[in-house]
Amino acid sequence: MFRAFGExxxxxxxxxxxxxxxxxxxxxxxxxxxGGHLDVCDHCGHEVPAYNxxxxxxxxxxxxxxxxxxxxxRMRRVLPVPYFHVVFTLPSELQQLARRNQRVFxxxxxxxxxxxxxxxxxxxxxxGATPGITAVLxxxxxxxxxxxxxxxxxxxxxxxxxxxxWVSAGGRSRFLFPVKVLSALFRGKFLARLTQLVDDGQxxxxxxxxxxxxxxxxxxxxxxxxxxxxxxxxxxxxxxQVFRYLGLYTHRVGMSNHRLLEMDAEDVTFSTxxxxxxxxSGVEFIRRFLQHILPARFVKIRHYGVHAPSNVNTKxxxxxxxxxxxxxxTNPEPVPSTVRELxxxxxxxxxxxxxxxxxxFLRRFAINAATGEIASAPLPEPDT
Numbered sequence: 001m002f003r004a005f006g007e008x009x010x011x012x013x014x015x016x017x018x019x020x021x022x023x024x025x026x027x028x029x030x031x032x033x034x035g036g037h038l039d040v041c042d043h044c045g046h047e048v049p050a051y052n053x054x055x056x057x058x059x060x061x062x063x064x065x066x067x068x069x070x071x072x073x074r075m076r077r078v079l080p081v082p083y084f085h086v087v088f089t090l091p092s093e094l095q096q097l098a099r100r101n102q103r104v105f106x107x108x109x110x111x112x113x114x115x116x117x118x119x120x121x122x123x124x125x126x127x128g129a130t131p132g133i134t135a136v137l138x139x140x141x142x143x144x145x146x147x148x149x150x151x152x153x154x155x156x157x158x159x160x161x162x163x164x165x166w167v168s169a170g171g172r173s174r175f176l177f178p179v180k181v182l183s184a185l186f187r188g189k190f191l192a193r194l195t196q197l198v199d200d201g202q203x204x205x206x207x208x209x210x211x212x213x214x215x216x217x218x219x220x221x222x223x224x225x226x227x228x229x230x231x232x233x234x235x236x237x238x239x240x241q242v243f244r245y246l247g248l249y250t251h252r253v254g255m256s257n258h259r260l261l262e263m264d265a266e267d268v269t270f271s272t273x274x275x276x277x278x279x280x281s282g283v284e285f286i287r288r289f290l291q292h293i294l295p296a297r298f299v300k301i302r303h304y305g306v307h308a309p310s311n312v313n314t315k316x317x318x319x320x321x322x323x324x325x326x327x328x329x330t331n332p333e334p335v336p337s338t339v340r341e342l343x344x345x346x347x348x349x350x351x352x353x354x355x356x357x358x359x360x361f362l363r364r365f366a367i368n369a370a371t372g373e374i375a376s377a378p379l380p381e382p383d384t
Contacts, residue, residue: 001260001286002026002286004263005281005286006286008283009282015290016293018293018294018296019290019293022058022059025054025055025059026056026058029054029059029061029062030050030051030053030054031051032051032369033369034052034054034369035051035052036050036051036366036367036369037049037052037365037366037367038364038367038374041354041361041362041363042361042362042363043354043357043359043360044357044360046354046356046360048355049367057251057294058253058294059253060253064251066251068345070250074134079132079320080328080329081156081168081323081328082155083156083242084169084176084232084235084236085152085154085232085233085236086117086151086152086154086176086182086231087150087152088112088113088116088150088152089149090109090148090149091223091226091229093222093226094223097203098148100203101203101204103295103298104197104202104203106148106294106295106298108190108194108197109149109190110135110137110302111193113135113152113186114133114135116182116185117131117133117154117177117182118133118305119185120181120182120185121305127167128167129158129159129160129166130158130161130306130315131157131158131306132154132155132304132305132316133153133154133307134302134303134304135150135153135301135303136152136250136300137149137150138150138252139291139292140292142272142273143272143278144288144289144292145288146291146292153242153245155307156168156169156235157169159306159315159322163315164322166322166323179231182232183229184228186228186230187223187224187226187228194220198216250300253292254292255270261277263282266281267280268280306318306319340352364378364379365379
């Protein structure tokens with residue numbers, strides 16, 4: 001699709017540097033331009049050529065192994081407690097401002113969503129403890145429309161201030177905190193911080209700043225009166241499901257290959273939700289896809305509370321210890337040390353085994369990207 005409609009897209013739109021970089025990576029992914037390797041069976045001589053991946057985090061073909069390894073690593077940190085899934089979304093009225101100030105807006109979304117959860121949890125009225133939070137940024141709807149929101153996985157309880165006990169969420173079996181309370185607090189925190197950024201001149205408001213400041217003041221008043229959507233799902237059935245489920249969100253991009261249904265000379269058809277489909281022009285498809293390219297080096301997965309990196313070896317281990325004393329433990333699987341071990345874990349078969357004769361093993365030889373020549377010596381087995 002990117003090769004077929006790329007020229008028409010560039011004749012109509014001017015991509016940002018980050019969008020162009022992702023575009024080029026996707027076009028070159030798994031082609032001769034990236035170089036590759038030839039797998040040769042040492043028993044029957046069967047050959048399997050394959051070209052290298054681009055490894056761009058926005059490429060729909062390059063996330064599976066990263067996702068699998070991330071899930072296995074996170075499973076080693078999961079606590080044996082219920083976990084809740086909470087989604088914070090921004091009103092559509094803020095989308096234009098968010099587009100102009102993506103790095104600032106996305107960070108603000110992370111900061112206010114996490115602060116909302118941490119402050120409510122710290123309040124003795126609700127919990128009086130420090131929970132664990134993992135948050136993931138998404139910017140799309142199923143039709144590739146622009147829709148910034150944060151998925152948060154939250155422990156159903158938290159570590160007490162003195163670290164001596166685990167405070168359970170108790171009888172709130174269907175929700176962690178009341179949605180109305182979450183929504184109101186999130187709205188207040190976000191608008192207060194956003195107003196401060198505008199007052200400090202840290203946001204791009206447009207060409208006529210004074211006119212836009214007046215428009216922002218009116219917008220803020222409307223947003224204060226509007227309900228903000230915070231969606232809380234039921235707790236997961238068990239801690240082992242938590243990060244396996246979250247893995248579906250962490251390394252996902254706006255579109256996956258299995259949702260692409262048809263392409264002709266002008267249009268692209270893909271599935272959306274509830275069995276429905278959408279058909280748009282190829283140029284519009286690329287435009288929608290590229291609007292979700294994140295700012296360079298922006299971290300889209302963040303951890304807070306006992307899951308925060310600074311607390312992994314302290315508060316998280318305290319929480320695990322007090323839960324173990326209560327008889328609650330987990331037995332995480334070891335993380336594979338090589339790509340082969342990871343693939344074998346995922347597929348149940350040895351990826352080195354020849355798919356033709358089922359007897360020999362594949363030996364890998366590099367293919368030069370410039371000349372197409374095949375190396376004489378096999379490559380060593382790659383690590384993760």
